Amino acid sequence: MAEPEYDFDLFTIGIGSGGTRASRVAAAHGARVAAAEEHRVGGTCVIRGCVPKKMLVYGAQFAEDLEDCQEFGWTIEGKSFDWVKLRDHVMKDVDRIESIYTDTLDKHDVTLFHERAEITGDHEITLASGKVVTAKYILIATGAWPHVPEFEGSDHCITSNEAFHLDAIPRRVLIAGGGYIANEFAGIFNEFGSKVVIANRSDVILRSYDFSLRDRLMQISMTKGIEFCFHAEFEYVRKNDDGSFAVKMTNHDEREFDCVMVATGRVPNTKGLGLDNVGVELGKKGEIKVDTFSKSSVDYIYAVGDVTDRVQLTPVAIREGQAFADSMFGGVEPYCVDHSCIPSAVFSHPPIASVGLNEREAKDQYGKVAVYQSDFRPMKNVVAGRNERSLIKMICDDANGRILGIHMIGPDSPEIMQAAAVAVKAGMNKADFDATTAIHPTVAEELVLLR
Ligand SMILES: Cc1cc2nc3c(=O)[nH]c(=O)nc-3n(C[C@H](O)[C@H](O)[C@H](O)COP(=O)(O)OP(=O)(O)OC[C@H]3O[C@@H](n4cnc5c(N)ncnc54)[C@H](O)[C@@H]3O)c2cc1C
Numbered sequence: 542m543a544e545p546e547y548d549f550d551l552f553t554i555g556i557g558s559g560g561t562r563a564s565r566v567a568a569a570h571g572a573r574v575a576a577a578e579e580h581r582v583g584g585t586c587v588i589r590g591c592v593p594k595k596m597l598v599y600g601a602q603f604a605e606d607l608e609d610c611q612e613f614g615w616t617i618e619g620k621s622f623d624w625v626k627l628r629d630h631v632m633k634d635v636d637r638i639e640s641i642y643t644d645t646l647d648k649h650d651v652t653l654f655h656e657r658a659e660i661t662g663d664h665e666i667t668l669a670s671g672k673v674v675t676a677k678y679i680l681i682a683t684g685a686w687p688h689v690p691e692f693e694g695s696d697h698c699i700t701s702n703e704a705f706h707l708d709a710i711p712r713r714v715l716i717a718g719g720g721y722i723a724n725e726f727a728g729i730f731n732e733f734g735s736k737v738v739i740a741n742r743s744d745v746i747l748r749s750y751d752f753s754l755r756d757r758l759m760q761i762s763m764t765k766g767i768e769f770c771f772h773a774e775f776e777y778v779r780k781n782d783d784g785s786f787a788v789k790m791t792n793h794d795e796r797e798f799d800c801v802m803v804a805t806g807r808v809p810n811t812k813g814l815g816l817d818n819v820g821v822e823l824g825k826k827g828e829i830k831v832d833t834f835s836k837s838s839v840d841y842i843y844a845v846g847d848v849t850d851r852v853q854l855t856p857v858a859i860r861e862g863q864a865f866a867d868s869m870f871g872g873v874e875p876y877c878v879d880h881s882c883i884p885s886a887v888f889s890h891p892p893i894a895s896v897g898l899n900e901r902e903a904k905d906q907y908g909k910v911a912v913y914q915s916d917f918r919p920m921k922n923v924v925a926g927r928n929e930r931s932l933i934k935m936i937c938d939d940a941n942g943r944i945l946g947i948h949m950i951g952p953d954s955p956e957i958m959q960a961a962a963v964a965v966k967a968g969m970n971k972a973d974f975d976a977t978t979a980i981h982p983t984v985a986e987e988l989v990l991l992r
């Protein structure tokens with residue numbers, strides 16, 4: 542029987558990190574590719590995530606640097622901070638990156654529909670304009686969306702989506718959640734002069750990170766003036782006549798804030814996609830269930846990135862998109878992404894970075910482990926009179942010295958960890974680090990001097 546004719550070989554829904562990579566690579570392999578994006582090309586990472594967030598983190602760091610520089614002999618007179626200038630500058634750069642993404646897709650002859658798409662039948666996609674197209678394969682790369690718990694006045698709250706567009710830096714901010722976004726934005730607002738309160742429903746922040754790093758971040762954050770409220774869940778947020786908000790959380794007295802931000806996780810974006818029209822199976826959080834090759838329960842429908850709720854990080858979405866495109870259209874033996882030992886960072890002030898197992902996980906899995914630690918004040922902090930200590934922790938299998946995890950908090954830790962992650966992923970031992978000569982004087986040299 543002749544194969545049915547489709548308009549495209551691949552239709553990608555969602556042009557964020559995963560969708561862009563998959564579409565571009567599939568087209569480069571010779572596939573006829575179309576894609577739909579309902580908002581802006583680049584998705585969360587480029588438009589309202591990693592990229593603008595990191596730019597704000599850089600902007601915020603100047604608050605400390607301008608203070609510290611005085612101990613290095615500098616006098617800065619009349620310093621002031623202009624939020625609107627930074628915000629608009631960041632957004633201009635976001636526009637620039639969006640246009641680079643669009644050009645790349647264009648150059649690869651990906652047909653891009655700037656509108657919402659929905660699956661309306663077997664191999665059939667209907668666009669918001671009513672146009673219907675067919676495709677041999679469909680890739681869902683629709684990402685995730687902020688989860689806002691239900692409570693009185695939840696509509697008064699912002700999420701990270703809106704945080705990039707504020708008219709002014711709020712004087713008092715409450716951030717609900719104790720994860721990546723809460724801690725990163727707490728640092729940003731605090732450096733810009735806001736009074737920041739983090740409210741979390743448990744008493745643990747950044748649950749997946751090593752406890753020593755979590756404790757250190759909390760201690761440093763509190764020294765900087767960030768307040769933590771634990772066992773706190775929203776009862777209500779009420780708007781006052783002067784535009785501020787009265788916020789009541791469980792176990793805490795009512796307090797006033799000028800901005801309430803919710804950062805309580807992100808849920809997979811699967812609503813209204815028409816997945817039930819074709820029988821795509823979803824998990825408990827609404828995520829698309831996929832096998833190791835990112836194939837859904839429907840043979841011709843695949844999914845990559847946050848929508849599958851495996852690991853919500855940009856480089857992971859990109860790798861999944863690449864593996865999908867190579868495997869389906871690249872004429873290679875199909876391969877899947879290795880989700881083990883993924884390095885990660887929290888761009889707090891100071892940042893945290895980590896690869897491999899934390900001490901708890903290592904003990905649970907390996908029983909006896911050796912822990913090497915360096916707790917030190919970086920030279921720059923000493924000269925600046927900044928009483929802020931860094932921490933590096935290496936966890937090894939006691940039986941053979943293989944490194945199971947490295948964890949670090951302190952200036953530049955994400956930059957340092959990227960290189961260290963290669964060694965951990967490659968299964969190296971502490972002895973390999975010890976055999977490497979230090980680069981002195983650096984913070985990173987602590988990694989090869991651990992005792
Ligand atoms: C504030 C913030 C900071 C972050 N910082 C980092 C970081 O520092 N490092 C890191 O690795 N990760 C970070 N992340 C996570 C990272 O952004 C995501 O993991 C990544 O963007 C996921 O990519 P994706 O392709 O799965 O989805 P997305 O990039 O979210 O793309 C999905 C796209 O699909 C579109 N879409 C959805 N439904 C439809 C539809 N029906 N039709 C058409 N289009 C549709 C959306 O508009 C969106 O553009 C951050 C996230 C946030 C929110």
Ligand SMILES: NC(=O)c1ccc[n+]([C@@H]2O[C@H](COP(=O)([O-])OP(=O)(O)OC[C@H]3O[C@@H](n4cnc5c(N)ncnc54)[C@H](O)[C@@H]3O)[C@@H](O)[C@H]2O)c1
Nearest residue numbers: 690718719720721722723742804805806807853886887888
């Ligand atoms: N640097 C980075 O790589 C980076 C930065 C930002 C976001 N991200 C990705 O985006 C994802 C989403 O970030 P996030 O910070 O929203 O989620 P998260 O999963 O990191 O943290 C969510 C936090 O909210 C708390 N929480 C959940 N429900 C709650 C409720 N009803 N009331 C109060 N607290 C509640 C949880 O206990 C947890 O501490 C992250 O998991 C991460 O994968 C990565």
